Amino acid sequence: MGIPSSGKNLFPSNISGLPTWYIIRVSDNGYQAPGNFTHIQVLFNKATWEEDLEALEPGTVVIWNTDSKMPMTREDVISYPVPMTKIARTLNPKLARMVANVIYVGVIAELLNIDQEVLEKAISKQFGSKVKAIELNSEAARLGREYARDNLTKIDPYLVEARESETDQFFIEGNEALALGSIFGGIQVLAWYPITPSSSVAEGIINWLPELRDKDGKATYAVIQAEDELAAAGMIIGAGWAGARAMTATSGPGISLMQEFIGLSYFAEIPCVFWDVNRVGPSTGLPTRTQQGDLTMLYESSHGDTLHIVLIPGTVEECFEFGWKAFDVSERYQTPVMGFSDLDLGMNKWACKGFDYPDTPMDRGKVLLTQEQLDAIDNYGRYRDVDGDGIPYRTLPGSGLDPILYRGTGHDEEGNYSEKPDVYFELMARLKRKIMNSADDLPEPLFREEKECEVGIVYYGSMENIIQEIDDILEETGRKVSQCRVRALPLHSGVKEFMERHETVIVLEVNRDAQLNGIMRKEMPTELLTRIHSVAYSDGLPPRATLYADMILKVLEEVGA
Amino acid sequence: MSDKPVRAVKLNVINEPKDSYTGGKSSLCPGCGHDQISSVIINAAWENGVEPHRIAKMSGIGCSSKTPAYYLSQSHGFNTVHGRMPSVTTGAHVANKDLLYLGVSGDGDSASIGVGQFIHAIRRNVNMVYIIENNGVYGLTKGQYSATADKGSKKKKGLTNETQPIDMCAMAINLGCSFVARSFSGAKKQLASLIRAAMSHKGFALIDVISPCVTFNNNEESMRSYGYVKDNDVELHTLGYIPHFNPVEEIEVPSGHYRDITLHDGSTIRLETISEDHDPSDTMAALTALHEAEVAANHVTGLLYFDGSRPALHEDLDMVDTPLIDLGEDELRPSKEALNKINSGFRG
Numbered sequence: 001m002g003i004p005s006s007g008k009n010l011f012p013s014n015i016s017g018l019p020t021w022y023i024i025r026v027s028d029n030g031y032q033a034p035g036n037f038t039h040i041q042v043l044f045n046k047a048t049w050e051e052d053l054e055a056l057e058p059g060t061v062v063i064w065n066t067d068s069k070m071p072m073t074r075e076d077v078i079s080y081p082v083p084m085t086k087i088a089r090t091l092n093p094k095l096a097r098m099v100a101n102v103i104y105v106g107v108i109a110e111l112l113n114i115d116q117e118v119l120e121k122a123i124s125k126q127f128g129s130k131v132k133a134i135e136l137n138s139e140a141a142r143l144g145r146e147y148a149r150d151n152l153t154k155i156d157p158y159l160v161e162a163r164e165s166e167t168d169q170f171f172i173e174g175n176e177a178l179a180l181g182s183i184f185g186g187i188q189v190l191a192w193y194p195i196t197p198s199s200s201v202a203e204g205i206i207n208w209l210p211e212l213r214d215k216d217g218k219a220t221y222a223v224i225q226a227e228d229e230l231a232a233a234g235m236i237i238g239a240g241w242a243g244a245r246a247m248t249a250t251s252g253p254g255i256s257l258m259q260e261f262i263g264l265s266y267f268a269e270i271p272c273v274f275w276d277v278n279r280v281g282p283s284t285g286l287p288t289r290t291q292q293g294d295l296t297m298l299y300e301s302s303h304g305d306t307l308h309i310v311l312i313p314g315t316v317e318e319c320f321e322f323g324w325k326a327f328d329v330s331e332r333y334q335t336p337v338m339g340f341s342d343l344d345l346g347m348n349k350w351a352c353k354g355f356d357y358p359d360t361p362m363d364r365g366k367v368l369l370t371q372e373q374l375d376a377i378d379n380y381g382r383y384r385d386v387d388g389d390g391i392p393y394r395t396l397p398g399s400g401l402d403p404i405l406y407r408g409t410g411h412d413e414e415g416n417y418s419e420k421p422d423v424y425f426e427l428m429a430r431l432k433r434k435i436m437n438s439a440d441d442l443p444e445p446l447f448r449e450e451k452e453c454e455v456g457i458v459y460y461g462s463m464e465n466i467i468q469e470i471d472d473i474l475e476e477t478g479r480k481v482s483q484c485r486v487r488a489l490p491l492h493s494g495v496k497e498f499m500e501r502h503e504t505v506i507v508l509e510v511n512r513d514a515q516l517n518g519i520m521r522k523e524m525p526t527e528l529l530t531r532i533h534s535v536a537y538s539d540g541l542p543p544r545a546t547l548y549a550d551m552i553l554k555v556l557e558e559v560g561a
Numbered sequence: 562m563s564d565k566p567v568r569a570v571k572l573n574v575i576n577e578p579k580d581s582y583t584g585g586k587s588s589l590c591p592g593c594g595h596d597q598i599s600s601v602i603i604n605a606a607w608e609n610g611v612e613p614h615r616i617a618k619m620s621g622i623g624c625s626s627k628t629p630a631y632y633l634s635q636s637h638g639f640n641t642v643h644g645r646m647p648s649v650t651t652g653a654h655v656a657n658k659d660l661l662y663l664g665v666s667g668d669g670d671s672a673s674i675g676v677g678q679f680i681h682a683i684r685r686n687v688n689m690v691y692i693i694e695n696n697g698v699y700g701l702t703k704g705q706y707s708a709t710a711d712k713g714s715k716k717k718k719g720l721t722n723e724t725q726p727i728d729m730c731a732m733a734i735n736l737g738c739s740f741v742a743r744s745f746s747g748a749k750k751q752l753a754s755l756i757r758a759a760m761s762h763k764g765f766a767l768i769d770v771i772s773p774c775v776t777f778n779n780n781e782e783s784m785r786s787y788g789y790v791k792d793n794d795v796e797l798h799t800l801g802y803i804p805h806f807n808p809v810e811e812i813e814v815p816s817g818h819y820r821d822i823t824l825h826d827g828s829t830i831r832l833e834t835i836s837e838d839h840d841p842s843d844t845m846a847a848l849t850a851l852h853e854a855e856v857a858a859n860h861v862t863g864l865l866y867f868d869g870s871r872p873a874l875h876e877d878l879d880m881v882d883t884p885l886i887d888l889g890e891d892e893l894r895p896s897k898e899a900l901n902k903i904n905s906g907f908r909g
């Protein structure tokens with residue numbers, strides 16, 4: 001019908017014994033985050049009945065299953081009782097409990113004025129070639145609709161109307177977009193260990209690889225489900241060392257386990273890609289809820305002085321783009337690259353304009369494949385900064401070209417073991433120079449700037465999906481606010497320039513400890529630090545615009561901006 | 562011109578002198594069993610005629626894992642992190658299946674911190690030689706017992722080990738490892754045959770080598786001291802390795818029963834039975850031999866178990882013949898048309 005809408009599945013860390021919620025947002029403005037309150041609630045599940053009912057604003061529409069044998073205790077809501085299970089039983093006694101879910105779909109469709117034809121098209125799409133399931137569910141929707149027509153008197157104001165449809169858009173989860181991006185990046189080795197919410201990245205890759213990358217029925221890739229995250233990290237480092245494009249996908253607990261190996265790949269300068277689909281920490285945390293709590297960990301993973309490139313997509317299109325780009329960046333800089341997504345972006349479906357084909361050929365970095373190439377390098381050493389950019393040249397195992405024993409111990413420019421003070425100092429300085437030099441080569445920040453340039457918001461990642469709504473709320477209060485979306489670490493010089501243009505800068509993020517704020521405070525020039533303020537909040541739920549907008553207004557009031 | 566006759570340098574089948582297989586100077590304690598193993602590795606690689614640059618030396622952390630610096634300096638190597646060499650080798654192996662992966666580890670590395678990765682590398686049948694230089698102690702941290710230290714072992718100073726040891730060979734056999742051998746660092750001839758055979762084997766080849774620590778575990782009460790092992794070592798077979806490129810080289814005339822086993826690359830391993838007619842395809846016989854040796858406080862050495870029919874990891878993955886690292890962009894990046902098809906497919 002062309003109506004801008006989005007859906008979010010809220011689910012616990014469980015298979016089928018605990019309740020789940022599904023939130024649908026319908027918005028002419030295209031807002032995709034959950035709104036700040038519910039307009040229509042379907043009550044079906046006994047376990048959450050009282051709590052859900054209690055939380056509703058007066059006047060909310062409640063469509064409830066009278067067969068749940070739970071009381072309607074609110075008199076200030078618009079109540080539509082429906083015997084969902086009984087109706088379903090007339091259709092198929094055995095499947096009544098499941099089919100009852102579609103009875104209310106029919107009821108809602110009737111109340112909101114959605115055509116039966118539209119419903120049946122959606123049902124057919126859902127069940128594919130399962131003709132019986134399509135027939136059964138279409139009939140269930142029809143029965144629900146008939147019940148509503150015959151027994152309910154509509155007293156609420158809600159209707160949906162068809163809109164001019166944007167036909168080139170489709171819905172896709174960030175994880176699947178990332179999976180496809182990795183394949184178009186030429187992934188050669190995937191090693192992974194299952195963990196929510198990242199498993200669907202690996203499963204997406206596994207699912208698409210045969211169609212996209214088999215050659216005469218043989219694989220041009222290797223996929224290994226490792227015994228744990230440590231082994232997954234070891235495998236991609238081994239593959240990167242051998243000369244392949246290798247990646248793993250995990251979440252925060254996995255990155256915690258991979259710390260030692262991340263340090264090895266940083267110090268031995270081995271390309272490999274780690275994707276973290278962030279869930280709520282610390283520890284096991286809230287495994288099926290969303291957060292931006294791993295940013296600092298990714299940036300500074302492993303013991304000792306380390307620093308890593310982090311790519312931060314904010315849309316499904318960018319999940320695809322950064323999926324392929326991560327390999328180029330990793331091989332160019334001979335260093336682990338961290339991809340930073342989150343559960344909200346990764347596991348929910350978002351509107352997508354379509355994916356753009358990579359606009360640059362693969363960058364395999366400074367790899368010497370022949371004796372001639374090696375001879376052409378003046379004063380070659382595996383870890384010597386020949387070009388002055390901090391990035392050395394490398395040769396591959398099996399080539400016979402200047403073989404060395406790679407190691408995680410201190411080493412000189414030739415790769416030999418060394419504990420000499422000046423050798424260690426220079427090596428660490430070069431590594432830092434190498435990573436910091438990458439900043440302006442990484443995806444640049446995106447700006448939406450007001451003429452006034454008074455207040456600027458710096459944000460990142462999946463916050464992109466609610467920033468417009470936040471901006472609209474602030475604008476209603478008379479605030480004109482610029483925005484800068486950070487898309488990589490280390491910070492692009494454009495972020496500093498944005499700060500120079502704005503007197504007050506608020507760093508907006510979904511965590512407790514204001515992690516990007518901390519990184520900016522460490523890396524921005526001292527004279528700019530008084531401009532930085534933080535709005536950081538995380539409760540596990542997908543971010544809601546009203547909540548963050550209120551916090552921003554409060555901070556602005558406090559600082560007198 | 563000198564009238565002294567020039568002695569021709571002996572070359573192997575690919576015309577390489579042994580110097581092409583040597584490495585840097587060892588920094589281990591003088592007399593360390595590990596150095597004997599390094600010299601056997603050099604000989605085995607030379608005698609097998611492997612191109613030195615086609616070998617990848619892999620190790621973890623510990624005294625044993627330092628040794629790749631002491632052999633094969635023409636090979637790339639990777640001294641990884643403690644106990645994690647199997648996973649790094651697994652990744653390297655699938656990326657470039659055509660190299661000969663030579664892993665060297667210790668008992669701390671493989672039996673304690675890395676026991677999980679050791680197990681799963683066997684489970685996947687990663688195509689590699691896996692040598693454990695087993696001395697029952699942590700040398701680098703100055704002599705703590707490892708998980709393979711025999712119960713009742715006593716250190717020069719201090720306590721008796723009261724903990725049950727892990728037998729890496731028995732564990733490997735139970736896991737279905739396709740090549741399981743035990744040897745002793747002083748038994749150079751047997752060890753050379755085993756390493757040469759392991760290099761030809763397709764799949765995970767384990768050689769657990771008792772390698773006495775001269776500094777921390779060489780008093781007579783220790784079951785891994787040089788003197789103890791030399792007196793109590795029961796050799797299960799003597800081996801003659803028959804390389805496929807030169808069937809007459811190095812054959813020893815067998816006495817008594819013998820058995821020939823054809824390895825994956827066409828070469829043959831010949832086992833000569835000394836104590837009994839051990840059938841290396843018999844899991845129970847191998848475990849029994851280990852058990853009987855344990856009861857008698859002996860070390861049974863030789864090829865304990867062998868199965869040449871198990872597919873290795875790279876075969877299970879059904880990859881293209883070209884090693885993955887040699888594939889070009891046209892094979893790795895799907896076409897623009899493929900992406901257009903995906904976009905329009907999603908648009909429905």
